[in-house]
Amino acid sequence: MMKIIERIELVMGDITLEDADAIVNAANSRLAGGGGVDGAIHRAGGPTIMEECRKIGGCPTGSAVITSGGRLKARFVIHTVGPVYRGGGRGEAELLARAYRSSLEIARDRALQTMAFPSISTGVYGYPVKEASRIALKTVYEFLKTNDMPSLVRFLLFSQSDLETYMAAFKELA
Numbered sequence: 430m431m432k433i434i435e436r437i438e439l440v441m442g443d444i445t446l447e448d449a450d451a452i453v454n455a456a457n458s459r460l461a462g463g464g465g466v467d468g469a470i471h472r473a474g475g476p477t478i479m480e481e482c483r484k485i486g487g488c489p490t491g492s493a494v495i496t497s498g499g500r501l502k503a504r505f506v507i508h509t510v511g512p513v514y515r516g517g518g519r520g521e522a523e524l525l526a527r528a529y530r531s532s533l534e535i536a537r538d539r540a541l542q543t544m545a546f547p548s549i550s551t552g553v554y555g556y557p558v559k560e561a562s563r564i565a566l567k568t569v570y571e572f573l574k575t576n577d578m579p580s581l582v583r584f585l586l587f588s589q590s591d592l593e594t595y596m597a598a599f600k601e602l603a
């Protein structure tokens with residue numbers, strides 16, 4: 430049995446280049462596209478992803494939906510919606526954990542082996558990276574304990590500083 434910790438990887442890079450079964454998009458609840466990683470995924474993946482998003486219509490905060498990967502190397506995009514950070518007293522932590530869990534559940538239910546997450550909510554949505562990284566890693570770690578799939582979860586951090594913050598949180602895990 431592979432140790433849980435060995436099923437989690439942290440790397441710096443651009444998630445749109447990932448060759449995984451699914452990459453996760455930090456979307457908004459209207460699935461309307463936007464800046465940040467969302468804009469980058471739609472630009473790289475082409476218009477079919479947005480067409481599918483329009484048909485789905487929307488996604489409440491903490492939930493996730495799946496589309497094809499369009500022109501991306503990844504076969505699928507899982508769109509999840511993290512919370513906007515408003516000081517931490519409005520259920521943000523639980524909503525952020527739910528966004529990760531919902532994405533993992535979709536991957537598991539589709540029997541996807543590999544998936545890649547960006548740092549959800551820590552861009553425009555303002556979630557402090559240190560707190561968010563702890564929630565992200567803990568949620569993934571706990572999920573992998575009780576689920577064989579996905580077999581590998583990679584975090585694609587977009588800056589050296591984010592990578593270091595996630596690495597510190599990773600060390601607190603086991």
Ligand code: ADP
Binds near residue numbers: 445455466547548585
């Ligand atoms: P949110 O609205 O959930 O905060 P953002 O897209 O604004 O989402 O930011 C989430 C994180 O994604 C930020 O750390 C941002 O730097 C990062 N990011 C932006 N573009 C990419 C990309 N191409 N690959 C990976 N991460 C990215």
